[in-house]
Amino acid sequence: MSAKVPRNFRLLEELEKGEKGLGAEACSYGLEDGDDLMMSNWNGTILGPPHSAHENRIYSLKIHCGDEYPDAPPTLTFVSRINLPCVDPRTGKVDPTKLPCLVNWKRDYTMETILIELRRLASIEVLPRILLTCSLGRALYRALLRQIVRLPEETHSDFLRESIGHHVLRRFKKDSQLDSPYQITNALKVGYEALDLLRRSSNGSMDATTRMESILHSYKPKHEDLSRHKKYLQQVAERLASRIPRTRPKYPESLVSPVEKPRNVLENPVPISEMKHPPSDGLRRVPTFVIVQNGITFLRYHKPQPKRLTQMIRGRLRTHNRIVSEREKLRPTLLWAKDEDLWDDNLVEQIPSARTLGIKEPELWADDIIAADKTLSAKNREWGLRNLEIGRRMMKVWLKEKALGDIEGSTEELKRKQEDRRRIKQKMKDERRTQKLKRHRFAARMADLEDTSDPQNSSKPEKTIEPLRPE
Incomplete structure (x- = not known):
C-alpha cells in the first residue's frame, strides 16, 4: 500500500504545476489569493473546444478545496454563464451527481482532471436532450387536447372548449421558438400545471373550473375576435359555394394546330x-x-x-x-x-x-x-x-x-449560284452606265438648243462636252 500524500503537499504540487504551465493548454488554474495559507479558494479557466457551440469562448470558475481534499472532491461554481447539463443555469454551481469524474471520485484525480472533463463534456453534442425535450412537448400537447375533449358538457360549453384549445395552440406555437433550457423548463412546468387543472376540472372540482374561467377571462377579447373572424369566414364560404362555377371554353380540335417538336440544329447539322x-x-x-x-x-x-x-x-x-x-x-x-x-x-x-x-x-x-x-x-x-x-x-x-x-x-450548284450572282451584278452595272449616258446626251442637246436660239451668243466659243470615262 502506497503512502498518502498530505493535503497541503498535494495542493503545493498542483500550484507549482499550474503556475509553470505544465498542464493542459486549454485549461488553467491558480490560487485566488496568494496570502491564503490553507490554499482553499482557487480560480480556473476553460477555453471552449473548437467546432462546438463554445468555440472561441473563455469560461472562468471558482474551485473550493475543503479540508478533506483530495479524499473528497472540491466544489465548483462557474462565474461565466455556460449551458452544460451538470451546471445550474441560475447559480452556476456544478452538480457533483451529473459530472462523471465527481461521481467516481478518486484520490488520484486533480483539479486539472475536473477542468479537462468539463471541457470534454462541452464538446459533446446535446442532441439526445433536445430530442427528449421535443418528445415531452408533443406528449404534453396531445395530453392537453385529449383532456379538453373529456371536459363535461354540463359545466363547459362548446365555446369554452374551443377557447381553451385555441389558447393551448397559441401558447405552444409561441414557445416552440425557445432555445434557453431555463425557459423551456418553465414552459413545460406551466403546461403540466394546466394539465393538472384540466384533470381536476373534469373530475368536478369547482375551484379548478373557477380558476380556469378566470384565466380565460383575460383572453376574452381575443376569443371574441376569433369567433367573429370564424363567422366572417363561414359567410365567405357560403357566398363562394352559391356562385356558379365558370367553365373555360374548349376550342375545337380542328382549330388547334399540332406543335411540331423542334429539331436541334446544333446537335444534328443539316444541309x-x-x-x-x-x-x-x-x-x-x-x-x-x-x-x-x-x-x-x-x-x-x-x-x-x-x-x-x-x-x-x-x-x-x-x-x-x-x-x-x-x-x-x-x-x-x-x-x-x-x-x-x-x-x-x-x-x-x-x-x-x-x-x-x-x-x-x-x-x-x-x-x-x-x-x-x-x-x-x-x-x-x-x-x-x-x-x-x-x-x-x-x-x-x-x-x-x-x-x-x-x-x-465544292459542288457545281454553289458555283452556278456564284456565276448567277456575278452576272446579275454586271447587268446592274451596265444599266447604271446606260442611264448615265442618256442623262449626258440630254444635257448636251439642251445646250445646243440654247446656243442656236440666242444670236448674241453666236460669237462665243462653243462649249465642249467631255466624253464619259469608262468605269
Whole structure:
C-alpha cells in the first residue's frame, strides 16, 4: 500500500504545476489569493473546444478545496454563464451527481482532471436532450387536447372548449421558438400545471373550473375576435359555394394546330437545302471550336460573341473557382483538427483513469474535414467530366459542320449560284452606265438648243462636252 500524500503537499504540487504551465493548454488554474495559507479558494479557466457551440469562448470558475481534499472532491461554481447539463443555469454551481469524474471520485484525480472533463463534456453534442425535450412537448400537447375533449358538457360549453384549445395552440406555437433550457423548463412546468387543472376540472372540482374561467377571462377579447373572424369566414364560404362555377371554353380540335417538336440544329447539322431559313448568300457559316481555361468549350459562329455566352462562361468559371477556394481553406483546418486529435490521444495516455469515466469517445475532429474534402473533390471531378462530355459533343458538331461546309463549297450548284450572282451584278452595272449616258446626251442637246436660239451668243466659243470615262 502506497503512502498518502498530505493535503497541503498535494495542493503545493498542483500550484507549482499550474503556475509553470505544465498542464493542459486549454485549461488553467491558480490560487485566488496568494496570502491564503490553507490554499482553499482557487480560480480556473476553460477555453471552449473548437467546432462546438463554445468555440472561441473563455469560461472562468471558482474551485473550493475543503479540508478533506483530495479524499473528497472540491466544489465548483462557474462565474461565466455556460449551458452544460451538470451546471445550474441560475447559480452556476456544478452538480457533483451529473459530472462523471465527481461521481467516481478518486484520490488520484486533480483539479486539472475536473477542468479537462468539463471541457470534454462541452464538446459533446446535446442532441439526445433536445430530442427528449421535443418528445415531452408533443406528449404534453396531445395530453392537453385529449383532456379538453373529456371536459363535461354540463359545466363547459362548446365555446369554452374551443377557447381553451385555441389558447393551448397559441401558447405552444409561441414557445416552440425557445432555445434557453431555463425557459423551456418553465414552459413545460406551466403546461403540466394546466394539465393538472384540466384533470381536476373534469373530475368536478369547482375551484379548478373557477380558476380556469378566470384565466380565460383575460383572453376574452381575443376569443371574441376569433369567433367573429370564424363567422366572417363561414359567410365567405357560403357566398363562394352559391356562385356558379365558370367553365373555360374548349376550342375545337380542328382549330388547334399540332406543335411540331423542334429539331436541334446544333446537335444534328443539316444541309442548306433542308434548312427552313437558309443564309441569303448560300454559304454555310462553319463555327470555330474554342477552348478556354479549365477545359470549358463552346462554338463561336460570329464575332462579337453574344453577351449571354460570355455570362455563361464566367458563371461556370466562378463555380470552379469557388470549389477550389473551399478546398484550399480546408487545408489549414485539417491540420488544426489533427492537432486536436493528437491532443485528445495525449490526454488519454497521460490520464489512465480517463478511460473509466463513463463517457463515450467522440469521433475524430479530422473526420468531418476529410468528408467535406471528399465531397468537394467529387464535385470538382463531376464538373470536369461534364465539361469533357460537352466538349466531345461540340467537337462532333464542329466536325459535321466542317464536313458539310467542304461538301457544299465544292459542288457545281454553289458555283452556278456564284456565276448567277456575278452576272446579275454586271447587268446592274451596265444599266447604271446606260442611264448615265442618256442623262449626258440630254444635257448636251439642251445646250445646243440654247446656243442656236440666242444670236448674241453666236460669237462665243462653243462649249465642249467631255466624253464619259469608262468605269
